[in-house]
Amino acid sequence: GKFVEHGGFDWEGIQHAIKRNEKKGRFVAGGSTITQQLAKNLFLSPSRSFWRKAEEAVITLMIEALWDKERILEVYMNVIEWGNGVFGAEAAARYYYGISAARLSPQQAAKLAAMVPSPRYYDRNRNAPGLTKRSFTILARMPSAELP
Incomplete structure (x- = not known):
């Protein structure tokens, strides 16, 4: 982006x-x-x-x-919603995978990132084809992502 x-x-x-x-x-x-x-x-x-x-x-x-x-992204990741009542990357990692955000695999991180545009929908529809497709796209782009 x-x-x-x-x-x-x-x-x-x-x-x-x-x-x-x-x-x-x-x-x-x-x-x-x-x-x-x-x-x-x-x-x-x-x-x-x-x-x-x-x-x-x-x-x-x-x-x-x-x-x-870097600070903008850090704060953003810690306040966005990932489902009904789930706020922040750490809470999302624990809610969806039972682990800390630091221990997420690239696949798990990509799936969480793919949920961001519609977190409540994807919380209810975790196997939605659009979520899977978006997760794969994010995973494929990870190696070349430009980070702050």
Whole structure:
């Protein structure tokens, strides 16, 4: 992804999301970056409004100015939801695999990463074909992933 390179916003991703939403006639894609999601998860309500998005943008800029990418990713991984009531990578590793996050195999880590976009759905549908496909894609990309 573009996480390491962008300054908090993925303008191409936002434009793509706008086009998808217009095509479908409803909200189907957000285009938010990890930093934007972190701003929302830490400080804002999940409501969708122009005002909330503006607040998110300001907080995103502050996070990007204060923290390096490694810290942003660390905090993000420790606050995101991985299922109903399961928050953070450590809790997810223990909930799904009964081990600490540090002991996850690459396959297990890939499956957890694949759950992130729809954690409650995948918590209920752990063998969903989309989850398996996404897990394999992530696993294949791991060796060349650019980390902060």
